[in-house]
Amino acid sequence: MATASPPPPPLLRVENLSKVFGGVTALNGVGFEVYPGEVVGLIGPNGAGKTTLFNVISGLLPPSGGTIAFCGRSIGGLRPDEICALGAVRTFQSASLLSGMTVWDNVHVASLFRPAERARTESAAACTRRALAFCGLEDCRDEIAETLSIGDQKRVEIARAMATGPKLLMTDEILAGLNAADSEGILQMLQGLKREGISIIFVEHDVRSVMRISDRVVVIAQGRKLAEGEPDAVARMPEVISVYLGGRYAQGV
Numbered sequence: 105m106a107t108a109s110p111p112p113p114p115l116l117r118v119e120n121l122s123k124v125f126g127g128v129t130a131l132n133g134v135g136f137e138v139y140p141g142e143v144v145g146l147i148g149p150n151g152a153g154k155t156t157l158f159n160v161i162s163g164l165l166p167p168s169g170g171t172i173a174f175c176g177r178s179i180g181g182l183r184p185d186e187i188c189a190l191g192a193v194r195t196f197q198s199a200s201l202l203s204g205m206t207v208w209d210n211v212h213v214a215s216l217f218r219p220a221e222r223a224r225t226e227s228a229a230a231c232t233r234r235a236l237a238f239c240g241l242e243d244c245r246d247e248i249a250e251t252l253s254i255g256d257q258k259r260v261e262i263a264r265a266m267a268t269g270p271k272l273l274m275t276d277e278i279l280a281g282l283n284a285a286d287s288e289g290i291l292q293m294l295q296g297l298k299r300e301g302i303s304i305i306f307v308e309h310d311v312r313s314v315m316r317i318s319d320r321v322v323v324i325a326q327g328r329k330l331a332e333g334e335p336d337a338v339a340r341m342p343e344v345i346s347v348y349l350g351g352r353y354a355q356g357v
């Protein structure tokens with residue numbers, strides 16, 4: 105009789121994670137996993153703790169408690185550059201482009217943080233060219249990044265993240281402020297990254313986009329995990345409808 109092969113180990117495992125700011129508990133015992141090549145949508149109301157979760161996973165803030173393992177290694181409390189060099193990278197709600205620098209330089213600087221194993225096989229310039237081509241930015245490589253349209257600035261954000269050679273990309277409201285055409289372009293780019301085997305945690309208030317590209321959805325509210333499951337199942341959960349989605353999403357309005 106054939107035996108089922110065991111599931112792959114998770115790329116990211118977050119267990120019992122907490123983050124306290126003075127009297128505010130922003131994260132309270134949060135746990136979830138991300139598997140290789142998976143897109144995990146992370147949704148929840150304003151102030152739920154989504155950005156704080158990214159800040160802690162990416163090393164911008166130390167956790168108050170709990171564990172974070174990436175590729176089987178504990179990363180809680182490491183510096184952002186150390187976590188980036190291991191292959192976990194994030195984007196910011198507001199584009200964090202380097203002021204006064206061209207698109208090429210913005211992406212090239214990011215490529216210097218790619219993991220050592222990638223650096224052995226691909227030069228920083230080759231890595232930069234590949235990221236620019238993937239994101240459709242070759243024609244504006246010599247322009248000052250912050251003078252581009254908001255849609256193109258978001259592309260540069262993704263190119264910068266891609267140039268670090270990530271295994272995991274965390275995007276924080278990357279669609280905010282974009283028109284429909286730019287949003288569609290970014291969603292297709294994220295789906296392209298998934299096809300390259302990159303896992304994504306997708307924080308977004310545009311729930312339809314989350315449900316469209318996510319393999320699994322995690323819902324947090326008031327710093328706690330409220331629900332988790334496949335997009336359709338999560339969209340039908342009464343507690344998720346009550347706390348975040350409301351009736352309009354379920355009715356397709």
Ligand SMILES: Nc1ncnc2c1ncn2[C@@H]1O[C@H](COP(=O)(O)OP(=O)(O)OP(=O)(O)O)[C@@H](O)[C@H]1O
Nearest residue numbers: 125128129130148149150151152153154155156157
């Ligand atoms: N540096 C900080 N100091 C104090 N409180 C903070 C800090 N950062 C976040 N918080 C608080 O932690 C809670 C979670 O905030 P967070 O920004 O992570 O939520 P969010 O889910 O990302 O919200 P949004 O969808 O509005 O971006 C909020 O109550 C917020 O005010």
